[in-house]
Amino acid sequence: MAKQSVAAPEEGKKPAPEAAKPAAGEPNDESRMIAAISYVFGVFVAVIIFLLKKDDRFVKFHAAQAIMVDLAVMLISLGVFVVGFGLAIVLGVLSMGIGFFLGFWLVWLGLMVFGLCILAMRLFLAFQAFTGKRFGIPLIGAHAQKIAMS
Secondary structure, three states, X not given: OOOOOOOOOOOOOOOOOOOOOOOOOOOOHHHHHXXXXXXXXXXXXXXXXXXXXXXXXXXXXXXXHHHHHXXXXXXXXXXXXXXXXXHHHHHHHHXXXXXXXXXHHHHHHHHXXXXXXXXXXXXXXXXXXXXXXXXXXXXXXXXXXXXXXX
């Protein structure tokens, strides 16, 4: 069996950098982390990030989208609560009180399922931002892109 020769490293060559820089136009690690944080910690943190990172379009896009998502979630939650509570009152009046409790628990259950869906969406969007993608939610993503470019 023949011995394989191991080539000695040439002197004078620089070692390859351990942490390669991102290609032009790609967000760096800090931008990706900050963009992901804007989804995880809610609307107030997203507003602060949006105001502090005006020069980073990637972060600005994700922060703007996080703000709009949170506002939409707040409006939808309020609508579900009002309609559900009104339904619970109507059921309560029609059934002399028993329907109110049933309606209340149905509204509570609906809001809990909605909350879990929102949590899953936030984690998905944070993951997309952390991996460096500009994932835009339909209707909201286009507006966030316009805001980020301004």
